[in-house]
Amino acid sequence: MANTKYILEQIKIEGELKQLLAKTNGENTTVTYNGTEMTLTAALAAIYASLTNLPTGEGVDSKISSAIDALIGGAPETYDTLKEIADYIAVHKDASDALSAAIGNKVDKVEGKGLSAEDFTTALKTKLENMAGVTEEEKAAWNAKADKSVATAEADGLMSKEDKAKLDGLNGVRYGAEAPADMKNGELFVRVVSAEA
Incomplete structure (x- = not known):
C-alpha cells in the first residue's frame, strides 16, 4: 500500500477563505471541503458551482441600473440627476429661501402637548385649571330635577300626559299569520297567507 500524503490548500470564494485538505493513497484522492470529506472531483465541482454563481x-x-431607476423614481429627464436638481434650486433660490424660512418658522411639536402656546394661551390654560369641578351634591341636585316616573294617561312622567295620550291614541297596522290578542281599538291587522302555486 502506498504512503498517504496530506496537502492543505486554501481557496477564497465570495470573500470567504475556505480550506481544502487533500489526502492521497496513490489510488484515490480525497479532500475535506467545507468540513465534508469527498473526492477531489466532487470538491472541484462544488468550487466551480460557487464560482459560476458569482x-x-x-x-x-x-x-x-435597477438601483438608479429606483432612486430616480420616474422623475422627468430634466430633473433625474443631482446636478440638475442643484441647478434648479440655484435658479429658483428665492422660492427655496422662502420655503426654508417657512420651515424655520414652524411651531415645534412638544411631546405630550396637542396645542402650542400660540394656539392656547397660558391665561386660558390657567383659567381652565382654576374652574371648579362639579361636586357629587351638585350632580345629585341636578339629577333630582328630572322626574323619572313613567307617564300615564292621568299623570306626567318622562313625557307629558297629553303626549302619552296622543301616543296611546295612534292607530297602528300589524300583520302576521294570526291576529294578536292585544289589538287596540282602531288598530288594523293584515293576515299574511302563503299563496299556492
Missing part, C-alpha cells in the same frame, strides 16, 4: 459584469451593471 454575478457577472453584466449582472452587476443590471443591478446598478
Whole structure:
C-alpha cells in the first residue's frame, strides 16, 4: 500500500477563505471541503458551482441600473440627476429661501402637548385649571330635577300626559299569520297567507 500524503490548500470564494485538505493513497484522492470529506472531483465541482454563481459584469451593471431607476423614481429627464436638481434650486433660490424660512418658522411639536402656546394661551390654560369641578351634591341636585316616573294617561312622567295620550291614541297596522290578542281599538291587522302555486 502506498504512503498517504496530506496537502492543505486554501481557496477564497465570495470573500470567504475556505480550506481544502487533500489526502492521497496513490489510488484515490480525497479532500475535506467545507468540513465534508469527498473526492477531489466532487470538491472541484462544488468550487466551480460557487464560482459560476458569482454575478457577472453584466449582472452587476443590471443591478446598478435597477438601483438608479429606483432612486430616480420616474422623475422627468430634466430633473433625474443631482446636478440638475442643484441647478434648479440655484435658479429658483428665492422660492427655496422662502420655503426654508417657512420651515424655520414652524411651531415645534412638544411631546405630550396637542396645542402650542400660540394656539392656547397660558391665561386660558390657567383659567381652565382654576374652574371648579362639579361636586357629587351638585350632580345629585341636578339629577333630582328630572322626574323619572313613567307617564300615564292621568299623570306626567318622562313625557307629558297629553303626549302619552296622543301616543296611546295612534292607530297602528300589524300583520302576521294570526291576529294578536292585544289589538287596540282602531288598530288594523293584515293576515299574511302563503299563496299556492
